[in-house]
Amino acid sequence: MGIIMEYGFFRVKGVWIMDSELLQRFASEIADFMGPNSSEDARTVQKGLMLYRQGLVTQLAFNQDMVTATVQDVTPVKVSLDLSFFSMSKCSCPSDEWCRHKMAVFFAAYSRIGSVADWVEAWREPMKEKQAAASWGVQAAKDLIKANGVLKPDYGRWVHSFEVSFDTLLHSKKSTTPYVVEELFKIYERQIRAAAPLEKEWRLLYEMVGTVISFKKLAMLSEQSGHSEELTKRTYGQVFDQLLDDADELVEKIGMQSMPFDFDEFILKLKDDTFGLLTCVQGLEFERIYLYRLLWTGLFKKKEWREEEVLKIKERMKELQDWENPGPLMIAGIHLHFLLQKDDSALRSIHSCGDEFVTPYMIHWIDFLSGQKAWKRVGPVIELFLGKIKRYLDQLDGYRSCASFTRTAIRAIAPFCGENDRFDLFEKALAQTLPYSFSDYEYVLFERGMYDKWCEVQAFIGLNFYDIPKERVKVIEKEKPELLLALLHQSAQREIDAKNRSSYKMAVRHLKKLRTIYKKVKRVDDWEYFFETLLERTKRLRAFHEECKRSKLIES
Template sequence: MSSFPALNDEQWLKLLEQVAKTFNEVTLSRGFNYFKQQRVAALTLSENRIVQAKVTGSEDYSVTLNLEKFLSSHCTCPVQNSCKHLAAVIMELADRLGYPASQIVNATYHLKRTASNSSTESLLTQLPDMDIFKWHELLNQYTVHVKPAYDQGTYMNVLRYELQNIRKLAVPFSAIDWVYFELHQQLFILRKIKEQNVQGRITDYTSSSLYRMYDEIHAWLQQQSALFDFTLSEERLQQTLSYIRQQLVEENGHKYLDYGLYTALWKYWIVPYPDANDWISQEINHMEKLTDESNSSSLSAAKAFLYLNQSRNDDAWAALEAGDMLKKAPKSLFLPFLSHISAARDWVSLIEWLLRTAPYFYGQRNRELDAYMGYWKEAVVHVPDAEKHLWNVLDGMLPHSALMIEDLLYEQQKWKPWLELQILNGHDPFYHRVSVLQPIEKEAPNLLLPYYHQAIEYYVSLKNRHDYKLAVKLLKRLNKVYKKMKQLERWDRFLTRFMERHSRLRALQEEIKKGKLLE
């Protein structure tokens, strides 16, 4: 084969056009099998761009491919032209010149895609003059060839990879427009994944990708908030709010994922700026018109969030009570409300909302419940009288709040009820790291006496060598407590009686001697 290049990209596309016109799919598929089986041999290319080759099979045939006059190409087989032997030679030539043979097999599709990409790339340069709704149309066109995968994580990554290529093009965006465009790329991927959820059966494993992406966008919104005053790009912000409002209308069920995204956008991009109240008033007008036409729970929740931003607490709660949304409300629905009130340092309102929302946090402990308890602790610091309400709430949450009660008692250094709770739950001193009990040993060592005594008697009652060793370890720690209390005489009396009561337990006596407690 000649060493000079036989095809450039333009000539390659012309060859694909000739193949698409003269070959049918069956012939191309058979030719591809011949190519893969390496049946093309003795391929040469002359300076006048004529390819000669032999194709082996049940019989050997000679093929002449004329790159200048394609229609004059022929084969010595009975078909003579447009045959599988000629198709195999074209694929072999493509492969040797660094072009994908698969594009010959799918010539018609590849030409359409190339034309579409060329048209799309031309449109991409017009992005700065488009509104965000046109952006989404264009993104859909740009990724039309990406087929949904069963694994949503894979599908999401492929879409991201395709959209990253737009960055390589010379799109004349301003810096702030690039940020808005990146946001809408992420919102576009979200929509595509949600469409897949509606169309097919998605397992819990694959649908987790959707939740992960929502979390990533939340973090991204917060990160970008330090870069610009997004309210200065008024038109883009209005369009973005309009787009997300429509997602709220379409959001079904009680997951409130788009609602969470909507509140994050307000929290990070709008509320921090001086003219935020004007934006809120304008947005409430849009919301009230939409809620008259839609019964979307997410929309009602979003409107309640806006009311709260205007300190219209009663209106906010009334909006939440509208319809049946509170009957099935998840814990995550209320966290943006509590976060906003906390940030406003309105402690009285925060306590009121914590009490109102308490029943919705009943259940297994999770990060939402931990966040809820964090707001309670913050409120109690500023309004100490609210602590009695906190304990009432925790009582109402039992048994799921047992660990939280235990943690709170420890944080507040209420050592006596904390130790009583350990005994009640059957947690002996070995249940905790030594460092957990050290503050009690320092501040109220006398409270540890019944805790250690009970545990020691328990291990002795098990009557085996291993538990005797544990009992001796606890005796050493008990000795330390008596020393801390400066009551060594009391310790000596206890140990004497202890040795007498268990004098028949030789193994225990041996372990006590090994532990050097008698000294």
């Protein structure tokens, strides 16, 4: 029948016709990217809709996985939508963002497979739900405040009040959509704070208990509602972040005051509730461990408590089901061993953990021990960390993630290395984390006059010789010019391998510099042997030889 399918489009008699599935995926990407709660995104959608409805999208065309069109705005603009790679879509207008013109062309294309009005309505639905939930939540919170009033110190009553309020406000629907959780949680928070004790010291403890219970309840809501961790963090992840910030602040404030004797019972019960953070859900591992670790470091300081907790963790590990995540329990046990100054036990446990899992948590223990200036204790942790970091980076996704982790790691070990004159360890860390540590490593090597290693790092990264800062090259050319030979050889060969006229010109530029340095270090014979061998090896590359003659590298 003359029908060919490619890149999600059908080609019939030489004409590309759109496949709805590809465009539906693109529509979903836009819906995720453009937030209905953002006033700027809402304006972009509205303006794009107006341009489309006014018939200002013309010359709409489909070609493989591309949609192109002209939009007649104040001035005509050209738009191309890349349906396979959303971020590669382009518009000739000055905006670098997702603009109204791209939106208008999307609507024009989408109208071929579905209702634009329905898409816009579905996109706006989370905002409607949020507004409705907020209205209902405010009234529900008022009712709860009237019922509870200000709560006097009673741990059980506090927890019961938190749980009832949470369930009333956030379990109000059979299925809570992720878009309303943040708004409802804010109302819930205002409600529980309104019921806080009036005395400052009790209020702080009340808020600390509320933070732990609220965190656990929210984590369990996320899991029970079937929200993926990615969706949770995108839609209401900032709620968890705020809870952790609040906990940080509360632990510091409570730690600064002398705790009344009456607090003991409350702290003991909070300690038991904190244990639940380790197993209450399967996801949000980092956040759960962070909160647990914070409380045991800053609040639960008695040695016997920590020893009892280690035993409790061991018993719970024995009871784990196959589907349960042992990670938080393992990290908690290691942390408690460090708090108890049982570093050998902690290090043995770290050894037994997989690099991918334990490595990011090691930065906290390095920071913790460095903060105490416990240099003898932190050294072995850093040595073990550096033995794991390269394997961890190898499995980490994306250059940006690797670079960010590397910066954090280097910053963590710097105090120990500086305080103990361990440049060897610092350099080892920089070497282990290449290429992500390149800018720091090359700077340190150059400043210390370690030009041989500096050149090795440049060669490892593979920068073009003429992309290296000229002022650095001049210094090395004056001090140790022979070190530049390997870099120039590498750059020249890379340009020759590219096999095009412009790269040959650049290769000749490198070769002339090579010749200069060989003469400077009185190794003219080496240069002549190398160049003769190179010409023989590249004799079929006539364009390259022409460039060599033009530049007088080859005598006519």
